[in-house]
Amino acid sequence: MEKMSRVTTALGGSTLMGRTMHCHLDAPANAISVCRDAAQVVVAGRSIFKIYAIEEEQFVEKLNLRVGRKPSLNLSCADVVWHQMDENLLATAATNGVVVTWNLGRPSRNKQDQLFTEHKRTVNKVCFHPTEAHVLLSGSQDGFMKCFDLRRKDSVSTFSGQSESVRDVQFSIRDYFTFASTFENGNVQLWDIRRPDRCERMFTAHNGPVFCCDWHPEDRGWLATGGRDKMVKVWDMTTHRAKEMHCVQTIASVARVKWRPECRHHLATCSMMVDHNIYVWDVRRPFVPAAMFEEHRDVTTGIAWRHPHDPSFLLSGSKDSTLCQHLFRDASQPVERANPEGLCYGLFGDLAFAAKESLVAAESGRKPYAGDRRHPIFFKRKLDPAEPFAGLASSTLSVFETEPGGGSMSWFVDTAEHYALAGRPLAELCDHNARVARELGRNQVAQTWTMLRIIYCSPGLVPSTNLNHSVGKGSSCGLPLMNSFSLKDMAPGLGSETRLDRSKGDTRSDTVLLESSATLVTNEDNEETEGSDVPADYLLGDVEGEEDELYLLDPEHTQSEEPEYVLPQEAFPLRHEIVDTPPGPEHLQDKADSPHVSGSEADVASLAPMDSFSLLSVSHALYDSRLPPDFFSTLVRDMLHFYAEQGDVQMAVSVLIVVGERVRKDIDEQTQEHWYTSYIDLLQRFRLWNVSNEVVKLSTSRAISCLNQASTTLHVNCSHCKRPMSSRGWVCDRCHRCASMCAVCHHVVKGLFVWCQGCSHGGHLQHIMKWLEGSSHCPAGCGHLCEYS
């Protein structure tokens, strides 16, 4: 922390010397200000008001202005400013609304000079006129700014911002009569000191309070503002309308901003909350700070450049009760730590890679892998002498070209589209996928699918006459659950809490399931059969004294089965739950060795499956008599890892989904998650949104399955007034017009809306589909040749 470099700068006769140093204050500081001679600094806070002399090696306390028996609130300072013309004159803004001036030339111990008690609320900011000796300006929470002449007892003029809370006031350095004020509602106003009746100009600079502003010391009309919205903006006020010239996005709300002397584009900022560092930005390079000072342990509340013509000394006060002098030379420069690199794929699979020259040179021995065998082509960018960041401008660009046809990924797309991942019995899924792979000429993959089928399914399905074997066994069929919500959705409707509880538990844990199905079979008094052990469609039995009357609802019917309160589609998007998406195929084989066939199972024998796959698809398969159930699992796991290593993450994920719980437990969650994310990323790059969404839905990993539940809101703007439509998706509140009309039937579209990206006409999905079957022109008659795919 104690960096020992020393800097000496000569500034027109006087010399500034010093090093990075800090001293401890007794209390948190709220603001600091530097004396004209750059040798003294004043620190003010709630319970501190002191002047320190800046010496070469350390800060030395010169004067404590907080005197008197009982410190009054007048001394609780929100802001302090030292006059830049008169070394003896200081002003403070008190939290109770008083503006106090101090005259260091007074012989007595108490240096307090004048007291202005005109503001009703906290005064946030005071500011001396840069050239005039007696003019002081204050801005307060009550929305007023007042201009004081120190030769008089009260204010000369009052400016009303017509809004709550003035946060900052600053006299223009160049224009004698102008000052800027910033407000809590995001506005910035420009005033002429001679005209208190109304402001010269007003514009909205930020979203939320503007905490600070600073005029550029040289460029007339440049004003930097910082706000709660974490932005620093630079405005050009010389034009007719204030023009935003630069915008720097920081990571926390901006509490102070100060232009760096002698550096036209640099400014220093510190933040109000969370972030304790001071940054110096080059406004033309808004993403990486030019320099960073990390000395403070709590938020920095005041910053000041030590001398108006010396760019290397920065002083700061902080809530952590320290006063610091930072040397620019000791600042950490994030730019140096960053490795500027760029990587981009071309349309035809070409890969371009740009990096700092030094980095590429160092690695030249190693040839980067790029999927083809051609040599990279190197470009070197010429240095532009006008460029502000000369040090970074030298970079190399490498382009790796793909061999034509070599990088074709059509097999990937075809496979992704044709694979079946769920909704059918395992055997069928495997067969289907094997067929898909074979058709694409991927015989190894096809073989793998066939083997999976052999491993996990008996060659011939157990005939459905085996049905009454055991219901408990039925639950062991690990079919991927198509509609994983169906169970849960039904549950609240059942009414009874205990029942809901049990069926929820079932989907989660196997043991509970076991119990519940056992009770189902053995317990005659059981009121309801559980809907638990049915994967794709579900069983709803209402026994009510007639135990044999069971209903198996077919999937079509389930559509009408929804919970009582379901959010409507309009206005507020329907949301699924983030957790508790009950992973479907969780019922494992370990059920196979659970012998709980009881005598009463005949009662439930009428449980006839509607579909071929139904409840019982997996019997005691081949192996379960001869081989332990997880005999193959290591093999399968190795196989998955093999495919993933090969880069065929598609295969790994597909098998993972299809085979489900049988292998999942052997592979650690992180790897699974990694596979899933890679596959989803690939799918999205190929714009296979539907497939990717299906994969997300079928994944059992929590981190993955919440992917399609984030940001599901769709914002719509009115087509007439271009404003966002807040309450309803089809009627604009402002212009009271229906925004989305169907071009075919001229009615309002309230559901699915499809529109042409070329001419932006559209309408009901069905109508447009129908129309475009018969005609290729836009139904609105605009002459555009629309395409529907």
Place this chain on the structure above:
Amino acid sequence: MAEGESEVRWDGLCSRDSTSREIALENIRQIILRKAECLRSVRETPYRPPDGLSNAVSLDGLNKLLAHLLMLSKRCPFKDVREKSEFILKSVQELGIRIPQPLGQGPSRFIPEKEILQVGSEDAQMHALFADSFAALGRLDNITLVMVFHPQYLESFLKTQHYLLQMDGPLPLHYRHYIGIMAAARHQCSYLVNLHVNDFLHVGGDPKWLNGLENAPQKLQNLGELNKVLAHRPWLITKEHIEGLLKAEEHSWSLAELVHAVVLLTHYHSLASFTFGCGISPEIHCDGGHTFRPPSVSNYCICDITNGNHGMDEMQVNSAGNISVSDSFFEVEALMEKMKQLQECRDEEEASQEEMASRFEIEKRESMFVFSSDDEEVTPARDVSRHFEDTSYGYKDFSRHGMHVPTFRVQDYCWEDHGYSLVNRLYPDVGQLIDEKFHIAYNLTYNTMAMHKDVDTSMLRRAIWNYIHCMFGIRYDDYDYGEINQLLDRSFKVYIKTVVCTPEKVTKRMYDSFWRQFKHSEKVHVNLLLIEARMQAELLYALRAITRYMT
């Protein structure tokens, strides 16, 4: 036989499209009539073995449906649904089945039903609000109906609440409702607890959790302590509390989750204040909101009994009010006069600094002893105590022991600068929403006072706001706390204090006895100020602790 209630789909009714509403209603009608028919045939067939259990179950199911239908017939913003629901109820009645009747006197027990906006007579803006609220929740709750006195605020309130409960956020949905239940239970607010128990189950929460906090996951149990301190003595929150939650091995909270939880807790603490402060009645379709008994038997609900508000009570107060009409008329005049005086003489006599500081201390200390005289123990109407532990921990025993409340200086940590930034950083967009809500609540005014128009009420509003913060030890350097004493009389202070600190003890008498000449809408306005000020105070303490933890 009965296929379970799950068949009934209420969501279709929330649609803005009248045809889809009609279809949904028709569907409901058929199901209900079928059920009713079933029930009747069961009753009328003598040779069928009497099966009391299943009969009772299906009757119970039907009754739930009927209660819901009753709610719709009264509280649905769509006219067609209201009419049709009533029609269905009538036709069920014709089948000889008893239909439920609403209990109580409208959405609030304090405000006569005729003062409150009737559903159906709202203007376009309010209708849009109602429709939004109905679409989001499938109901129009009584809180909404009372808040609609101030539609501007209501809109912001609903938006925030919807975002907190249903939109993207770090916590899973059932956690959010459970936290709401925990927070409301601290004030024994059975209204909110009931409401959120339903919602909690609806989003798939585990019913076991409802048996008590000890059945919930450890993670939520850990939150119990923060809930307790936040509700009653927020100034005691330290960064150790925060650290305890964030570093609890596998049960630890993330910062974002914690901020979400804190916002929810404070929201529901203050909403509990509102519920009691305005005497919100139970929802029609919830327990205690309707009866199947003939209307003549008894006309008051349990909550009324426990709070000592019998139907008769209103009569007495009214007659008492008549006597003191002139008296209370002077109250308003006096208040206006004082405001004017304060406005004028402010510049003339300037109190010394010590004077100002001591005024704050006096007000703070006095606020502890401001309590209503009828301060007896009230047992909660429904057994909500199982949702929280340590029932004895309340605001009361603290004030009795005269504990010292440390001073929190708003100039050092305020919502606009610090709280907002922290919340928005950890739980994006919510900071903005809450900020808007605070602003609307603080700046809301119609420039009226009782029968006077064009009055600048900012001084009065600021006094109320700062008085509440004063009770929590939050001090504004730039405020003269002497003003509070001038503007707020004792009965008003009693009301504020009770609503904010021990809302479960609010009685109708308290509500009636302050500001007697003022309109009900103005009293609701006061309540809005109270709950927002309380929420901000709690948030400030909690967020300051989080900030301290982070630095």
